[in-house]
Amino acid sequence: MTRKPMIAANWKMHKTIKEAKAFMAEFLPKVAGMKHTDILICPPFPLIAAVNDSREGTDILLGAQNMYFEEKGAFTGEVAPAMLKELGCDCVILGHSERRWVFGETNELINKKVKSALEHDLIPVLCVGEKLEEREAEQTDQVLLHQLEKALEGVEESYIANIIIAYEPVWAIGTGKNATAEDAEKAISLIREYIHSKYGTDSSDKIRILYGGSVKPANIGEYMKLETVDGALVGGASLEPASFAALMEF
Ligand code: PGA
DSSP states (O other), rough: OOOOEEEEEEESOOOOHHHHHHHHHHHHHHHHTOOSEEEEOOOGGGGGHHHHHTTTSSEEEESSSSOOOOSSOOOOOOOOOOHHHTTTOOOOOOSHHHHHHOOOOOOOHHHHHHHHHHHHTTTTEEEEEEOOHHHHHHHHHHHHHHHHHHHHHTOOOHHHTTEEEEEHHHTTTOOOOOOOHHHHHHHHHHHHHHHHHOOOHHHHHHOEEEEEEEOOOTHHHHHHTTTOOOEEEEEEEEHHHHHHTTTTOO
């Protein structure tokens, strides 16, 4: 089973429309004709339309960084799945650790969002990961399995293979302290085994699982050579065209 790799940019709360357009103008020629990996860009909401225009005629995938699970209604400040679809989004990051730990998102809320995204034909990029104190207390496996089980509760089996999971240890995000290849492999194998035990071989063979947390051009090769790691979700190193393009050369 060969899964197509994916290198995903999470721009977080960075860039203006002008800066996003300038990024795309510089980035696209650098990756023109590249077919060995999927490239996903997840800009902040106000930049999505501009990035969608710029990517026309390319295979670049577009994603949002969050959404609400309801269709519409009195939810001030929230964004509905159909709105993201209309803007051209293919994917949506859900359960990112900054959503969990800065904005208090619970596993229950993330589960509703995962189901809603799938119903609206948006591919969830579901983030899971342990905090430093959980790792130190040797609770990593337990935390990952709990987050996965809760996030996927009630999701139809036929959807599972299309979901993208990102293993992002909280202590590695934006800290420059990337997980060792060994730790990433252990966690991602655990996630794949969980998918296998719960949903069977077809799902576990097809589902893509990314590593995220201080990935840079200098360390991406360590992860990409591992059979079970299918790509990376990248914050800081995705903000500059040269560095994001260099990540495709694994
Ligand atoms: P980082 O962020 O690459 O800056 O560590 C990764 C992420 O939060 O997805």
